[in-house]
Amino acid sequence: MNAAPLHIAGQRLMLDPAGVAIWPAEKLLVVSDLHLEKGSSFAARGSFVPPYDTRETLERLALALRRWRPERLVLLGDSFHDRHGCARLHASDCAALQRMLGALAQVVWVLGNHDPEPPVGLPGTATEEYRHGPFVFRHIAQPGRAVPPGELSGHYHPKATMPVRSGAVTRPCFLTDGRRLLLPAFGAYTGGLEVRDPAIASLFPRGGRAFLLGAERLFSFPTGPLRGAAPVPETANAPP
Amino acid sequence: MGTLPELFQAWFADRGWAPRPHQLALLGAVQGGSSALLVAPTGGGKTLAGFLPSLVDLHEKPRPEGKGSLHTLYISPLKALAVDIARNLTAPVEAMGLPIRIETRTGDTPANRRARQRVDPPNFLLTTPESLALLLTLPDAGEMFAGLHAIVVDEIHALAGTKRGDQLALGLARLATLAPGARRIGLSATVAHPTPLRAYLSPTGRPEDVALVQGAPGAAPSLDILLPEGRLPWGGHMGLASMPEVYRRIRGAGVTIVFVNTRAQSELCFQALWRLNDDNLPIGLHHGSLTVEQRRKVEAAMADGRLRAVVATASLDLGIDWGAVDQVVQVGAPKGVSRLLQRIGRANHRMDEASQAVLVPANRFEVIECVAARQAISANELDGDPPREGGLDVLCQHILAVAVAGPFHPNDLYREVLRAAPYASLSRQDFDDALRFVEDGGYALQSYDRFRRLFRDAEGMIHIRGPAAARQLRMNLGTIVETPLVKVRLRGGPVLGEVEEWFVSTLTAGDCFIFAGQMLRFEGLDALACIVSRGGEGDPRVPAYAGSRMPLTTHLAARVRGILHDPKSWPALPESVREWLRLQQHVSVMPPRDGLLVETFPRGDRWFLVAYCFEGRLAHQTLGMLVTKRMERLGMAPLGYLATDYVLACWSAFEPHGIERLFEEDILGEELEAWMAESSMLRRTFRNIATIAGLIEKNHPGQEKSGRTMTMNADLIYDVLRRHEPDHILLRATRREAAAGLTDVARISLLLARARAGGIRHMALDRASPLSVPALIEEGREWVAGGAQDALLAEAADLVAEATDGADLFNEILANVTEAIPPRGDRDRARRPRDPKRRNARFIRSAPKNLGAPR
Structure with a gap:
């Protein structure tokens, strides 16, 4: 797993292909849109999708924590798929989560639109917006150009489609213009919104760079300015 | 042999017709109380034959209006066919003055007529498998079908062996419980193996219980x-x-x-x-x-x-x-x-x-x-697929449908399902798992207890809980899963049809394509449709549809191989083809009847390997993936491959040798396993199965764009389920279906066995052989890394980096880079260099340039 460095607001962040960002100077790990208990939320409406999404998401998170050994964890909102998600946690998942978070010096739950209330019975503090150093962590990016550099947010579940030799590949991605960073959704059952979608593209009027998640590394591509599609990379000629 | 009442004989005579022997034979069999399958060529008066017993019966014993009036149920795979048959039947019924009311019931039937049909059914009800399934979910289905006398299944050869056929078979088993007196009549075009069709039609699942009536063969075409x-x-x-x-x-x-x-x-x-x-x-x-x-x-x-x-x-x-x-x-x-x-x-x-x-x-x-x-x-030789087992996903849907109709006991339902031929060997374990899936998803981690859809009473009867499940079922009933489609609408005009969503996603405003017989210019997308205008200039593209090409059947492939191998049969071929084959004989050798011919030769800056397998495109595609994986392991650096119906062509950076090792039978082992798990084919299969089983909602074309979609991506579910409960019933169903649908895997193992027995003939040539040329100019290449998208992404990323001089410090530099590349949809298209890659996108073919708009 090779993380990619990214400089924002004079600080170096590491983007991990697993879909989390790390601020090594502060031993801080950021993750967004866990959407825990999305499965049971669907089940309540009669759609019995496999109930293993929480377990899967937590296992992946535990891996990232083991790799980076941070002291602080910031969750950028929509950590639970709905406001009762926390109450539906399976006992074993709940215990795993408590163990995981208990080992950290600080846990910050940024509240999202899916989970507007702080989780009950879990370590950490909840806030609408968290500031630390030059960074501001919020769930939804603030529109407009006037935002000072250093905004980290989630919410949009950015994904990007890149044309390759045999069609196209779509992956969740980080998206940044050197001033703000959009994190991919981390949850096992989270889909994505194409970065070309006006909702995302309007946040990056001058275009940006997408870091597509791969198994071992990130793949970086520039994205066109507003409404622009990703440029098609020139590639070598096809055989005969 | 049945005999016709005078009225009927007179009707035939009036038209200068005589009843055909198979029409009378079928009448006789049905009047004798037996179910029967009629196999006759097209144009043999099959449909009339199917209805004749019912016409005669109603002539002799007219039915009163009201609840018990439904006499004959006709099921056809096509809505249009049901409507057409209704029209055609009306003529003889009116001419003979028979007291028979004929109506259709399909998705197009207005709600008020459907409601009336429930209270006062017609004597003949003409419908489709899907509409029948819906009818069976009604609580009063029992009353409606109680007096049913006959069930006519038309074009049965087109239904048996498909998921629609599975659904119909389960529906027929249900009908047998509701209306034990109803006999079944199947109408089929000429088929290679009528026995599986007899079993399919049989009320017991055994072929002996269905009489076989064969029509005289038609004149040879x-x-x-x-x-x-x-x-x-x-x-x-x-x-x-x-x-x-x-x-x-x-x-x-x-x-x-x-x-x-x-x-x-x-x-x-x-x-x-x-x-x-x-x-x-x-x-x-x-x-x-x-x-x-x-x-x-x-x-x-x-x-x-x-x-x-x-x-x-x-x-x-x-x-x-x-x-x-x-x-x-x-x-x-x-x-x-x-x-x-x-x-x-x-x-x-x-x-x-x-x-x-x-x-x-x-x-x-x-x-x-x-x-x-x-x-x-x-030579009168037909090809045909052997019967396959019924899908577990269809069974899941059926169980929910039965529950919606009314309480049932699992033992009774299991016995009933066994009487449907596709499910004759269904294990109790699979049945119970399907039932549990319907109940609460059937996961080992039982966390959905309180959301259960079904409950059991003290007597073990199963009831449905609440009306939500019924609503959900009716929305998602059926076994046809559409790929996401987008409507094509003329600006300010009508809808022309639908193309697959991915095709639209490759279009840029101003691109033109051929659809519905017209040249269309892509204008843009609105919420519901792809907006186009007439005309447009430049290279038109043609929307193609994934998986629309049929592979060559094994039987025909064997004949092709036979002709190639045997020069004595060449006189049947035109001269230019003979010359081509003679040239091949001269430069290389002909593919042997048994064994396998493999040619290798350099061309351009790469090496080519062409294997003459003749096992159909699907099999070759899988084989190509396996062989290139093996080439990779042997250090030949494969670059890509291509599958046609006849050959597999691979190209690599280094000269391939030790060809035998590439076609050893063990490539079907690990390499296949590894590929299968990741393959898009398995994911696609899972998506269909999850949709039919009711795990995810069906795509309702046009609706998904409006409102918030509550469906979840099947790929995400597949990944999670595969990791945490690999033995779940839906994954079992997926693997089973893939293995059966992958007749290509069976064909590959046949081919490898043939290669082992007959030997591999390796011809190392210095240039392309005549026989290999058609493949080399074929479109639709697969890239090695079919699964390894990461490699492709890396390549694309590297090339972008190269083009932008490795500028990974963004801010100012990035702005320069991105602004230098005009966004797509720029009006000023002429300045944009034509992108060479776009034309290589899979499934999208460029139309020949010399085509203009139709007049």
């Missing part, structure tokens, strides 16, 4: 093979070079159906014919992506004799009897004998006259295939 003037093309499948000859044939005959193999091909042939159409002959277009109204219009025009020709895909393989079709033209290789016969049968629905058919091969290999098909037809 007269089959011409038409070659283009001038040179015979080396490659391509569109057959456009032959269009002038096809046009002349159309002009020379009354009414012609021009069958093609894909929708893209139909658009191109239609365009080409209209360019040649100096006489302004009325020529129409018919394929499955056009709107229903448009298709109906074409069908009506055809039936009224207002069209001279129609270019059609499989959308016309089954269906309405037009009577007046004089000839059938098959453009492109027929791919299977049964399918070809079915198509030929559309010409001249009078069985004692020979059907006129013309085969138009598009390239050299297809010429051989056409000759092989002609030989097979004259």
